[in-house]
Amino acid sequence: MTRDQARSHLVDVLAEIAPEADLSTVDSRAPLRPQLDLDSMDFLRCLQGLHARTGVDIPEADYPRLGTLDAILDYLVARAR
Amino acid sequence: MPSLGADMEAGTLVQWLVKPGDRVKRGDLVAVVETQKGAMEIEVFEDGVVEQLLVAVGARVPVGTPLAILGTGAPAPSEPVPPAAPLPAVPRAPAPWIRSSPSARVLAASLGLDLATIHGTGPHGAVRRVDVASLRPAPAARHGFDPAEMRAAIAAAMSRSKREIPHYYLARTIDLERAMDWLAQYNASVSITDRVLPAVMLVRAVARAVAEVPELNGFWIDGHFQPASAVHPGVAVSLRGGGLVAPALLDAAEGTLPELMVRFTDLVTRARAGRLRASELSAATLTVSNLGDLGADELFGVIYPPQVALVGLGRVHEVPVAVDGMLAIRPVVRASLAADHRASDGMRGSRFLARLDALLQSPESL
Numbered sequence: 001m002t003r004d005q006a007r008s009h010l011v012d013v014l015a016e017i018a019p020e021a022d023l024s025t026v027d028s029r030a031p032l033r034p035q036l037d038l039d040s041m042d043f044l045r046c047l048q049g050l051h052a053r054t055g056v057d058i059p060e061a062d063y064p065r066l067g068t069l070d071a072i073l074d075y076l077v078a079r080a081r
Numbered sequence: 082m083p084s085l086g087a088d089m090e091a092g093t094l095v096q097w098l099v100k101p102g103d104r105v106k107r108g109d110l111v112a113v114v115e116t117q118k119g120a121m122e123i124e125v126f127e128d129g130v131v132e133q134l135l136v137a138v139g140a141r142v143p144v145g146t147p148l149a150i151l152g153t154g155a156p157a158p159s160e161p162v163p164p165a166a167p168l169p170a171v172p173r174a175p176a177p178w179i180r181s182s183p184s185a186r187v188l189a190a191s192l193g194l195d196l197a198t199i200h201g202t203g204p205h206g207a208v209r210r211v212d213v214a215s216l217r218p219a220p221a222a223r224h225g226f227d228p229a230e231m232r233a234a235i236a237a238a239m240s241r242s243k244r245e246i247p248h249y250y251l252a253r254t255i256d257l258e259r260a261m262d263w264l265a266q267y268n269a270s271v272s273i274t275d276r277v278l279p280a281v282m283l284v285r286a287v288a289r290a291v292a293e294v295p296e297l298n299g300f301w302i303d304g305h306f307q308p309a310s311a312v313h314p315g316v317a318v319s320l321r322g323g324g325l326v327a328p329a330l331l332d333a334a335e336g337t338l339p340e341l342m343v344r345f346t347d348l349v350t351r352a353r354a355g356r357l358r359a360s361e362l363s364a365a366t367l368t369v370s371n372l373g374d375l376g377a378d379e380l381f382g383v384i385y386p387p388q389v390a391l392v393g394l395g396r397v398h399e400v401p402v403a404v405d406g407m408l409a410i411r412p413v414v415r416a417s418l419a420a421d422h423r424a425s426d427g428m429r430g431s432r433f434l435a436r437l438d439a440l441l442q443s444p445e446s447l
Contacts, residue, residue, distance in 0.1 A: 020321060037321065039373045040278055041349055051273045060268045060276065 001054060001080035006073045013049035017042050028069040054080055082136075083123060084144045085116050085362040086238065092116045093141040094148065100191030103131045104154060104184075110358070112148060117227075117234035119326075119355040121362060123148075130154035180207035188213045231324035242383050246301075249427055250381050252417040253434040255441055257397055261412050263444035277342045279397055280371050283414070285341055285447050287369050287392050288312045288333035290436040296425035297390035297418070297433055298366045306389065306424040314392075315365025315385065316345070318352040327385060328357050329365040338447055372396055379415040389421035390430075392437075 007023070014021045014036070021036045033043055047058045047066075056079045058066070066072050082092050096113040099105060105125045112123045129151040136148050179196040181189075185208045189196050194213060201208035242248075260282060268276045291298045292312050299308040312334050315327035328348055333341060351357055368385050371394040378398065382391030395415040402411045416437055420430045440447065 018321065034375060039319075039375070040280060041346065044276060044278060045346075048273055058273060060265060 001077055003073050003077055006054070006076040006080075009050055009053045009076070010046075010069075010072065013046050013053070016049065017045050023069065026069050031067050032069050032072065033067075050076065056080055082114070082142050082144050082146045082148060083359050083363065085114075085121055085359055086234070089116055089144055089234075091141055091143045094136045094138055095120060096138060097134055098122075099131050099149075100188065101131050101133055102184075102187040102191065105129060105131060105151070114359070117230040119231065119357075121357055121359045123359045125151070127151055180205055182207065182209055184210040185213045228323045231320075235324065238385060239383050242386050246384050246386060246389075247422040248384060248419050249422045249430065250417060250419050251427060251430045251434060252379065252381075252415060253431075253438060254400075254402075254413050255416050255438045256402065257412045257414055257441060260441045260444040261397065271339075275339060275342075277338055278345075280373065280394075281342045281345050282338060282444065282447060283371060283394055283441075284314055284316060284330060284333055284345070284369050285338060286437055286440045288314055288330075289440050289447070290433055291367060291390070291392075292334055293436050294425075294429055294433040296429050297420055299389060299424070300366075300387040301389050301421055301424055302387050309366035311366070313364045313366045315368040315388075316348065317368060317370040318349050320353055326352050326357065326362070327365060327368050327370075328352050328361040329363075331361070331364060367391065369394065379417060381417050382419040384419055384421055389424040391419045393417040393419065 011023055014023070018036055018038060026032065026035050032038070038046065050056065050072075051058055054076060056076055058075075058079075062075070066075060082094075085092070093115040094112060095115045097111070098113065099109075099111045105111060106128050107124075107126060109125050110122045111125045111131075114121050114123050130153065131149055132152040133150040134148070135150065136142055136146065142148075180201060180203070181196050182203065186196065188210055189199065189208070192213065196208055199208050199212055202212055203209040257279075261279065264277060264279060264282055291314075295308045296306070298312055299306060301307075311332055313329040313331050314333050315329050317325050317327045319325045328351075330341070330345060330348055336344075348357075348361065365385070365388065367388050367390045368382065369392045370380060370382050372380055374396050376396045379395040380393035382393045384391045393416070395417075397412050397414050399410050399412050401408055402413065403409075404411070416434060418430050418434055
């Protein structure tokens with residue numbers, strides 16, 4: 001999976017959970033959830049959607065490593081088969 | 082027109098989901114109503130057959146107005162059979178014979194659908210009711226949701242609360258190390274699709290604790306406290322675009338925690354899509370407001386009348402605490418209770434927070 005593909009998956013998933021979210025306005029190195037107003041359920045649904053689309057397993061223990069947009073994309077690219 | 086909140090005076094009928102002749106069971110969705118809180122689906126409270134719809138789509142009527150007449154479906158025994166109408170003199174072209182069930186014909190007629198155009202899945206291609214029902218147009222989500230109207234509804238309810246309810250406030254810091262460890266272990270043992278959020282574990286603990294302090298679970302109506310027979314916590318859900326609703330997570334003390342997670346997810350998702358059911362808006366017996374992990378440490382709520390208590394939960398965060406004479410770092414939540422002093426006293430409120438704490442020390446029993 002390329003970084004662009006990972007980003008495209010994230011855009012698709014966010015369209016369902018936070019329709020008004022616009023990734024192009026996001027600071028990719030600042031905490032993502034406050035920027036997009038994602039609560040813990042939104043975030044869980046987001047990870048579930050990414051898992052369904054990419055097959056990447058995302059254990060809860062890795063949540064602290066998924067704070068920013070850059071970190072999430074790096075994580076997906078590194079973990080995708 | 083049911084009341085979907087203490088502050089609701091009228092509602093607009095947006096859509097009928099049933100037609101005359103439809104047989105309905107208690108709990109079936111029969112109509113969509115627009116209120117200040119957005120569109121709500123109205124359930125029927127009795128079994129029966131819809132005889133007549135009394136309110137037209139688009140009409141705004143006061144709370145208490147009959148919306149439809151429901152009958153038993155049995156023909157009135159004493160009513161004489163009317164004489165058959167004379168046959169028209171001019172023979173009409175016979176309609177092509179379509180195999181179909183009687184209820185499919187009635188439904189198709191009420192929807193203005195031609196049976197001949199419907200693909201039947203019954204024996205010999207007969208059109209069944211379900212074939213017709215599948216063509217019924219789905220109601221659009223969020224009919225004309227207006228954030229300003231919702232703001233006005235919140236303003237009315239909260240002003241009434243502060244005018245009428247003598248609130249008292251209590252708080253307790255609850256050590257969540259056992260609960261969070263137990264939940265992390267559980268979540269590591271299941272698929273990502275089955276994970277349970279801390280918010281669900283907390284609302285379950287609140288439901289179990291309040292069942293032991295019934296003075297906090299119910300309504301203050303006409304100068305008296307009326308305890309509720311079940312625990313239906315209203316869970317405050319903030320909406321994208323502003324405002325919030327607190328639909329009831331029905332019977333939150335019942336079932337397993339993973340089942341409650343499924344129901345909680347469904348409730349929050351529908352709340353945000355404007356697809357709540359009327360019963361979910363009027364059934365809450367107390368309110369739980371959880372600020373979530375990005376929120377403040379603590380909140381003191383404003384009770385939603387005619388309820389008599391609101392439980393506030395701050396974010397789960399780590400703090401230094403004294404444990405057995407030693408300093409330790411523990412995840413804690415600051416739990417608060419805003420309660421109606423007409424219905425309960427501080428001793429009983431304290432008892433609730435103590436029970437909440439105790440229950441969260443045995444997370445496996447939740």
